[in-house]
Amino acid sequence: MALINQDFIDSITQDMPAHLSMDDFIQYSSRPLRASIRVNTLKISSANFIELMQPKGWTLESIPWCSDGFWISLDSEVQLGNTIEHLQGLFYIQEASSMLPPTALFSQLNETANVTILDMASAPGSKTTQLAALMNNSGLLIANEYSSSRVKVLHANVQRMGVTNTALTHFDARVFGEYLYDTFDAILLDAPCSGEGTIRKDPSALKNWSLKSSQAIVATQKALIESAFLALKTGGTLVYSTCALSRFENQEVCQHLQAIYPDAVEFESLSDLFIDADKACTEEGFLHVWPQIYDSEGFFVAKIRKTAAIDRQVPEPRKQKNFPFNQVSTKTDLELRAYFQDTFAIELPSQSLIMEREQEFWLFPQKINSLIGRMRFQRIGMKIADALKHGLKAQHQAILAFGAGASMIELSQAQATEYLMGRDIPLEAGHKPRGEVIVSYHNSPLGLAKHLGKRLKNSLPRELVRDKIVNSDASNAQ
Known part of the structure; x- marks a missing residue:
């Protein structure tokens, strides 16, 4: 049962549109949240995923604002996070409302193939991985946390989701306007907030709510949206979102930005983003989603266009030195690509940079070159291989990202379960040893193993070994 204190009700009543009722809000806030997932199109199409899972008893209902998002119902209890399909990155457990901001960002985006995008507050990664899928792993996605x-x-x-076009940063996002001024084609700012809309997931979210504590975060939200606007290119798109419900964390933050830059801020209406979007649309064209409108979490989404240039507020920071990576020689580049092709029938993306650091080989998004030295990155792209004394050793994450369509050994559900629990897979007698191989389930990579003839020696990284794997077949679930 949701615990909603009277102070919150008194405050939020002023913000609720006239056509909605507080009684409905309280009633919906007390209902369990509908489970929802997003299919990871970097690995499988939604149509193929549905075809795969329907025989297992999964009923998937389309979410209107996300073509790859579904409300899910099962015949019996299945722990989605412990299914093989989740662990191999075929889907992401994501609340339906949180799929709105990336959808809004990409609606009418002029070019999607080679854009540079910033996700200012990324963890745990639901929107980041959704953006990467919408980008089809092209361009460059800076994910900050x-x-x-x-x-x-x-x-x-x-x-896990096979994302390769990202660079991760670890900063207070207020620095982006200074360090990466006028850099991004599009920016998503899913701002830290009071979390009022999450009450259906967390019944105690509003138990100790106070107006003072909620208003305290507004200064941070305003600083972040100002920073985002400075980092955005002229003509670019900024989406500001929160899981808060109050006007002062939402509409008023956007209006604050417009008051600072009246000639450069244009609000774009989201009333046509999907069927019935107008039911949640404000006068400004923002989406103010209350739980009772779509039977979801509460959420707020605003789309802002930068229509004029803004002068830089501070001098350009000095370039940072001592970048620890170097681009590999043409010879090494060819050797790495040949290793993946000859060993696994994997063709590494031609548009990516292969970089080297202390006998490690990494695949970088090509567009990162222009940002090197302007900001410190935690992780760029993906580590794909280590140099050994006699040859190369592919990395698990590279196999997950690029292994689709490669030469693989398909496992049964029982074998896939054993593999993900870190165990070797016995084979029938009479097989010749084949060395390094990719093992798969649903024809999607699970990881690497060493084919020794009589068994597959497990090569799953120790940190990914699971104690428990559940059957995704709802009819057989415990």
Whole structure:
């Protein structure tokens, strides 16, 4: 049962549109949130995923604002996060409302193939991986996270989903306007907020709500949106979103930006973003989603166009030196590509840079070159291989990202479960040893193994070994 204190009700009543009722808000806030997932189109199409999962008892209902998002219902209890399909990155468990900001960012984006995008507050990675999928792993996506512990979670999710066009940063996002002024074609600012819209997921979210504590975060939100606007190119698009419900964390933050730059800020209406979007649309064209409108979490989304140039506020910072990576020689580049092709039938993307650091080989998005030295990055692109004494050793995450369509050994569900629990897979007698191989499930890579003839020796990284894997077949779930 949701715990909503009277102070919150008194405050939010002033912000609720006349056509909505507080009784409905309280009623919906007390209902369990509908489970929802987003299919990872970097690995599988939505149509193929549905075809795969429907026989297992998964009922998927389309989410109107995300072509690859679905509300999911199962015949019995299945822990989605412990299914093989989740661990191999075929889908992301994501609340339906949180799929709105990336959808809004990409609606009417002039060019999607080679854009540079910033996600200012990225962890745990639901919107980052959605953006990467919408970009089809092209261009460059800078994913920033302020919390150091959450950067690790973000990195793990980016790798699981096969995202290769990202560079991760770990900063207070207020620095982007200074360090990467006039750089990005599009920016998503899913701002830190009071979280009032999350009550259906967290019934105690509003138990200790106070007007003072909610208003305290507004100064940060205003500083972040100013920084985002400075980092945006003229003509670029900024989406500002929160899971808060109050006007002062939402509409008023956007209006604050417009008051500073009246000749450069244009609000773009989201009333036609999807069927029935107008039911949540404000006068300004923002989406102010209340839980009772779409039976979802509460959310706010604003789309802002930068229509005129803004002068830089501070001098350009000095370039940073001592970048630890160097581009590999043409010979090494060819050797690495040949290794992946000959060993696994994997063709590495031709438009990416192969970089080297201390016997490690990394694949960088090509567009990162122009940003090197302007900001410090936690992780760029993806580590693909290590140099050994006698040859090369492919990395697990590279196999997950590029292994689709490669030469693979398909495992049964029971074998895939054993593999993800770190165990070797026995084989029938009579097989010749084949060395390094890719093992798959649903014809999608699970990872590497060493084919020894009588068994597949497990090469899953230790940190990814799971104690428990659940059957995704709802009819057989415990």
